[in-house]
Amino acid sequence: MNAPADPPFDLEQTDRLLSTTRAVRRRLDFDRDVPDQVIFDCIDLAEQAPTGGNDASRRWIVVREEHTKQRLGEIYARNGSFMTQVADRLDGTGHAKEEVFESSAYLVENFAKAPVLVIAAIWGIHDNSGRPGLFDSVIQAGWSFNLALRARGLGSTWTTLLNSSVDELADILAIPEGVTTIVTFPVAYTKGTDFNPAERRPAEQITYFDRWGFTRAQASTDGGTHLTDGQGVVAEVDIDAPPAKVWPVVSDITFPATAGTELVGADWQGEPGLGAVFTGHNKLGDMEWSLDNHVTAWEEGRVFEWSTIDPENPGGRWRFDILDQGTGSRLRFSMEIGSTNNLTVDMAAKSDTPAKVINSRRKMLRANMQRTVEAIKAAVDGPAD
Ligand SMILES: Cc1cc2nc3c(=O)[nH]c(=O)nc-3n(C[C@H](O)[C@H](O)[C@H](O)COP(=O)(O)O)c2cc1C
Incomplete structure (x- = not known):
């Protein structure tokens, strides 16, 4: 890559952060607690991301209670059961997606073990109007949250499986009508911090x-x-x-x-x-x-x-x-x-x-x-x- 002569940031570090923030599942350390302050810091950084109309309508739900995590874990396992089936089918075949399904199936079984589950939500309901709104006002913040985690030795995976059970989710977490949940992050410190860039199209x-x-x-x-x-x-x-x-x-x-x-x-x-x-x-x-x-x-x-x-x-x-x-x-x-x-x-x-x-x-x-x-x-x- 051609870097400018005098970049305002350390590009080696910045580019390493951007290129090695992976979907972490099997290397989440479920035995180490994650302090609230770390989550606050990462959300503060994530909130620097833009929103349509600059209307500051994102909300974050941090789930720590054991029995609440269990209930979310049950929904995740139910909605993700197909991942376990696919993983079983691909096991040992050398298929290009064998590893990702094996890893996804692991998360299906262990979702509730993450010390914290962080849900990014937003005030609003998707109306397909094309106006700046829901997903497009959360996704950039969600990714900044992941980058901030990675920079601190934590990791997560972008998960959406809970979104197909919004009524149950709203019931469990007392989410009011008019709010859309976009993504749930199982957050933990990672076992080791050496992650590699993935193969992507140039x-x-x-x-x-x-x-x-x-x-x-x-x-x-x-x-x-x-x-x-x-x-x-x-x-x-x-x-x-x-x-x-x-x-x-x-x-x-x-x-x-x-x-x-x-x-x-x-x-x-x-x-x-x-x-x-x-x-x-x-x-x-x-x-x-x-x-x-x-x-x-x-x-x-x-x-x-x-x-x-x-x-x-x-x-x-x-x-x-x-x-x-x-x-x-x-x-x-x-x-x-x-x-x-x-x-x-x-x-x-x-x-x-x-x-x-x-x-x-x-x-x-x-x-x-x-x-x-x-x-x-x-x-x-x-x-x-
Ligand atoms: C919109 C979106 C939804 C996703 N939903 C899930 C999910 O529900 N469960 C899961 O284990 N991974 C989920 N992923 C993670 C992808 O599977 C992951 O990014 C992909 O395997 C590539 O891994 P990498 O980012 O480490 O290269 C999702 C990713 C995106 C962008």
């Missing part, structure tokens, strides 16, 4: 510049659109089927994936896999040509990436990612325009407004790539009802 993949789906592989030095910054395009679609069903279509190079040209055919030179080459035969009007594509990433069921012409200096880098969404898959089709991309580089070089050339090319690519992922979805899911 900013370059999920940040779009000026138009939906327009990516940039490198930060531009002046914020402008230059080919040297790896200008790209993304198209995504959700598919009802699991990755194993999506993969055969995604890795079928004869499937008519299109960048605006007609795919006449494609054949592998050797076995499909990392480092392999396949040749695509394209047609556009009267023009016909063949292009070698080098497979630069290949993970069955997950990733298929290829670079055109020269993998070290490609004309374009194309990539399919299949994300396991639990109930289905999200298919992401991305491409990055390379510096040897004849069409775009030539056109951009000859133009007074190269950014415009690049963007109109991206618009065309995005439309075609969106068509491609929709076609893959139709091939996997079958026609829409």
